Amino acid sequence: MSTTALTTAPPVLKQEPDQARRRQSMIATGVGNVLEWFDWAVYGVFSTYIAQALFSQENPVSALLGTLAVFAVGFVMRPLGGLVFGRIADKRGRKWVLLVTMLLMAGGSLLIAIIPSYETIGGAASFLLLAARLLQGFAHGGESTASNVYLPEIAPKHQRALYGSTIGFSMGLGTMLAVLFGSLLANAFDSEFMSTWGWRIPFLFGALLAVVVLWLRRNMMESDVHEDHVQAVENAETGAPVEVVEWQRRRIFTKAVEVFFYMAGTTLPYYIWSSFAATYAISQKGMDPAGAFTASLGAMAVNLALVPVMGLLADRIGRRIPVIVYALATAALTVPVFAMIDDNPWTLFIAQALMMGLSAAIGGTQPAMLAEQVPTRYRTLIMGTAMPLAVALFGGTAPYLNTWLASIDMFWLFDAYIIAMALGTAVVAAFRWKETRGIELADVR
Numbered sequence: 001m002s003t004t005a006l007t008t009a010p011p012v013l014k015q016e017p018d019q020a021r022r023r024q025s026m027i028a029t030g031v032g033n034v035l036e037w038f039d040w041a042v043y044g045v046f047s048t049y050i051a052q053a054l055f056s057q058e059n060p061v062s063a064l065l066g067t068l069a070v071f072a073v074g075f076v077m078r079p080l081g082g083l084v085f086g087r088i089a090d091k092r093g094r095k096w097v098l099l100v101t102m103l104l105m106a107g108g109s110l111l112i113a114i115i116p117s118y119e120t121i122g123g124a125a126s127f128l129l130l131a132a133r134l135l136q137g138f139a140h141g142g143e144s145t146a147s148n149v150y151l152p153e154i155a156p157k158h159q160r161a162l163y164g165s166t167i168g169f170s171m172g173l174g175t176m177l178a179v180l181f182g183s184l185l186a187n188a189f190d191s192e193f194m195s196t197w198g199w200r201i202p203f204l205f206g207a208l209l210a211v212v213v214l215w216l217r218r219n220m221m222e223s224d225v226h227e228d229h230v231q232a233v234e235n236a237e238t239g240a241p242v243e244v245v246e247w248q249r250r251r252i253f254t255k256a257v258e259v260f261f262y263m264a265g266t267t268l269p270y271y272i273w274s275s276f277a278a279t280y281a282i283s284q285k286g287m288d289p290a291g292a293f294t295a296s297l298g299a300m301a302v303n304l305a306l307v308p309v310m311g312l313l314a315d316r317i318g319r320r321i322p323v324i325v326y327a328l329a330t331a332a333l334t335v336p337v338f339a340m341i342d343d344n345p346w347t348l349f350i351a352q353a354l355m356m357g358l359s360a361a362i363g364g365t366q367p368a369m370l371a372e373q374v375p376t377r378y379r380t381l382i383m384g385t386a387m388p389l390a391v392a393l394f395g396g397t398a399p400y401l402n403t404w405l406a407s408i409d410m411f412w413l414f415d416a417y418i419i420a421m422a423l424g425t426a427v428v429a430a431f432r433w434k435e436t437r438g439i440e441l442a443d444v445r
Contacts, residue, residue, distance in 0.1 A: 019156075021221050022154050022155070022156070022163075022221070024219070024220070024221075025154055025220040025221045026151060026154070026155075026163055026166055027166075027216070028213075028216040028217045028219075028220050029098065029147055029150060029151055029166065029217075029220065030166040030167075030169065030170045031170075031212075031213055031216050032098060032102050032143070032147075032213045032216070032217055033143070033147055033166070033167055033170030033171065033174065034170045034173050034174040034177070035102065035105070035106070035174065035206060035209050035210065035213050036101075036102065036105050036139075036140060036143050036144075036170075036174065037170060037171045037173075037174025037175055037178075038174035038175070038177050038178050038202075038206050038209075039105050039106065039108070039109045039136065039174075039203070039206040040105075040136065040140055040174070041174060041175040041178040041179075041274065041275045042109075042178035042181065042182075042202045042203065042206065043071055043074075043112075043133070044071060044178075044271075044275035044276050044279065044399060045178045045179055045181070045182045045275065045278065045279070045293075046182060046199040046202070047064065047067045047068060047071065047279055047399070048064060048067075048279060048282065048283065048289075049194050049195050049198070049199035050067050050129070050199060051063040051064045051066065051067040052195040053117050053118065053125075053195055053196065053199065054067075054115060054117065054118050054125040054126055054129050055067060055118055055125075055126055056118060057118075061407065064283065064403065065400065065403060065404065066126065068399045068400040068403060069400060070126075070129055070130050070133050071133070071396065071399060071400070072392075072396040072397045072399075072400050073130060073133060073134065073137075073396075074133035074134060074136055074137035074140075074396065075137055075388075075391060075392035075393075075395060075396025075397075076134075076137065076392055076396070077134050077135075077136075077137030077138040077141060078137045078138070078140055078141035078144070078388035078389075078391055078392050078396075079141060079385055079388040079389040079392055080138060080141065081101070081137065081138035081139060081140065081141025081142040081145075081388065082141035082142060082144065082145040082383070082384035082385055082387065082388035082389075083141075083381075083384050083385050084138075084142065085097045085100075085101060085141065085142025085143075085145060085146060085384065086142070086145045086146075086380035086381055086383065086384025086385070087380070087381070087384070088142075089142075089145070089146050089149065089380045089384075090380050090381075093222045093223070094146045094149060094150040094153070094222065094223050095150075095217070095220050095221075095222050095223075097142055097143075097145075097146040098143065098146050098147065098150065098217060098220070099214065099217055099218075100142070101139040101140070101142040101143035101146065102139075102143065102210060102213055102214070102217070103139075103210060103214070104135060104136075104138065104139035105136055105139040105140060105143065105206075105210075106206065106207045106209075106210030107135060107207070108132045108133065108135040108136035108139065109132075109136070109203045109204075109206040109207045110203070110204070110207035111128065111131070111132040111135070112129060112132045112133075112200075112203045113200045113201075113203035113204040113207060114200075115128045115129060115132070117196070137392075140388075141384070141388040142384075144387065144388060144391075145380060145383050145384040145387065145388065146380075147167050147367075148164075148167060148366075148367045148370060148371070148383055148387065149223070149371065149379050149380050149383055150223055151163045151164050151166055151167060151367055152164050152367050152368050152370075152371035152372070152441070153223040153224070153371065153376075153441060154221060154223055154224065155368075157438055157439070157440060157441075158315060158438060159315060160315065160368040160371070160372070161310075161311045161312075161314035161315045161319065161364060161365055161367075161368040161369075161437075162308065162311040162312055162315055163311075163367075163368075164311065164364075164365075164366070164367030164368040164371070165307050165308050165310065165311030165314075165363060165364040165365075165367075167363070167366075167367050168307040168310075168311075168360070168362065168363020168364055168366065168367075169304060169307045169308055169363065171274075171363065172274070172300055172303045172304040172307055172356075172360075172363065173304055175274045175275060175300060176297060176300035176301065176304060178202065178275075179278065179293055179296045179297045179300055180297055181201070181202040181205075182202075182278065182289075182293040182296075183290065183293035183294050183296075183297050185198050185199075185201065185202075186289045186290045186293055187290045248378075252378050252381065252382060255373065255374055255382055256382045256385060256386040257386070258373075258428050258432050258433070259370060259373070259374070259382055259383070259386040259387060259390075260386040260387075260389060260390045261390075261424045261425070261427075261428050262370075262424075262425050262428040262429065263386065263387050263390035263391065263394075264390050264393070264394045264421045264424055264425070265327055265330075265421040265422045265423070265424050265425025265426070266326075266359075266362045266366065266425055267390055267391045267394045267395040268394040268395060268398055268417070268418055268421045268422075269330050269334075269355060269358075269359065269418055269421075269422065270359050270362070270395070271394075271395040271396075271398045271399070272398050272399070272402060272418070273299075273352055273355040273356050273359065274300070274303075274356065274359070275399070276398065276399040276402065277296055277299070277348060277351075277352045278292040278293050278295070278296040278348070279399070280341075280399075280402060280403075280406075281295075281341055281343075281345075281348045283403065284403070284406050285341055285342055285343050286343045287342075287343045287344070287345060287348065288343075288345070291344075291345035292345060292348055294345060295345040295346065295348040295349035295352065296348065296349075296352055298349050298353065299348075299349055299352035299353040299356050300352075300356065302353040302356055302357050302360075303353075303356035303357060303359060303360050303363070306357055306360035306363075306364075307360045307363040307364050308364065309360070309364070310322055310360050310361050310363065310364025310365060311363075311364035311365070311368075312364075313364065314364055314365040314368065314369075314437070315437065317437075318435045318436075318437040319365045319368060319369040319372070319435065319436065319437060320429050320430070320433065320435050322361040322364065322365050323361060323362065323365055323369065323425065323426075323429040324426055324429050324430050325361060326358050326359070326361035326362055326425075327422045327423065327425040327426035327429065328422075328423075328426055329358050330355070330358055330418070330419075330422040331418075331419045331422040331423050331426075333354065333355070333358075334415050334418045334419055334422070335415050335419075337351045337354060337355060338351070338411070338415060369433075369436070370383060370387075371441060371444075372436035372437075372439055372441065372444060373433055373436065373444070374444065375444045375445060376441060376442065376444070394421060401414060401417070402414055
């Protein structure tokens with residue numbers, strides 16, 4: 001009698017992505033973020049020229065306010081983009097969203113670059129500018145949501161803040177490139193050329209650069225945290241008790257409110273000091289445009305150098321301490337730093353470098369901190385709604401409020417506004433959120 005031995009094949013284990021592929025995906029995401037933020041920030045940098053080209057010049061102040069209003073309206077689409085693309089990211093993955101949103105952003109830049117002037121087509125120029133910014137806002141909401149979720153999810157847990165700091169670094173680099181274009185063009189061409197054709201050059205550059213970004217992003221890995229969660233959901237039993245569903249809804253709402261107020265105090269100062277500081281110095285203090293852009297460029301370099309340093313620090317000491325220090329220092333320094341700016345470019349550099357240096361604490365910690373506060377099952381839902389909504393309400397309206405309150409001699413009210421939002425961030429980070437350095441994202445509840 002013969003006996004047949006029964007053998008069982010070993011289970012197929014999921015292969016972990018190697019470190020090289022993680023880094024390649026991080027770089028591809030970062031380069032795309034640079035383009036996205038360049039396309040977004042260049043509008044604020046060149047807003048005075050856009051106002052001259054695409055709005056009626058019967059009242060120059062009104063034209064500038066109209067341009068800034070379009071800047072703010074673009075932010076209105078960001079929550080919708082975050083919500084739509086956040087849900088798509090849950091179904092089709094983060095990588096697909098990162099490709100589509102980048103194309104939409106580039107399309108908006110191309111449209112802005114080729115819009116005929118107000119003198120040529122009248123009010124249609126302003127309308128086309130509005131349409132382009134709405135498209136960019138929709139895309140930017142999705143890109144920001146997907147990036148802030150994707151990078152912490154693909155990172156090794158002991159380097160999560162460093163990986164996440166790629167977003168802050170990309171924001172700074174993209175904005176810095178926008179300011180660099182402003183500085184180079186303002187020094188190379190006269191005001192007449194800048195008002196007609198010069199301001200269009202960076203928008204065309206951003207649209208063309210999209211081809212390079214697409215090539216880099218084509219082989220990005222998908223988030224293994226997301227794929228594990230999808231698999232777990234597919235294997236889980238359906239029919240959760242009603243009380244569990246209600247608890248989850250309350251949990252989602254509470255966490256969304258916390259993220260909203262955290263973002264308010266980080267977004268408002270960043271947009272003022274990164275995208276609008278030079279415009280403020282030019283329009284309100286009479287600073288020479290070339291000097292203002294050069295000073296702003298130097299300040300951006302300070303932020304750029306500090307962001308990855310803060311990411312490394314946050315992976316060592318945690319996320320809460322840098323955020324609390326940032327918020328309290330911002331509240332304390334806002335009034336004296338604004339007061340020191342006059343028509344000399346060095347005053348803008350000192351003020352902007354100091355405040356952008358503080359913002360590096362947020363750039364180095366924010367993606368990791370938020371990812372570690374929100375469970376995977378509704379990470380894109382919360383970060384796709386609360387984050388872009390806060391950015392729209394506080395970042396998008398900041399330049400308009402700044403210009404308007406300065407024009408009616410009530411700038412002190414804008415100072416108080418920044419201080420209140422910064423203190424709100426301190427309250428959330430200090431009293432609502434626990435330290436989460438090194439936690440497994442699957443364990444976030």
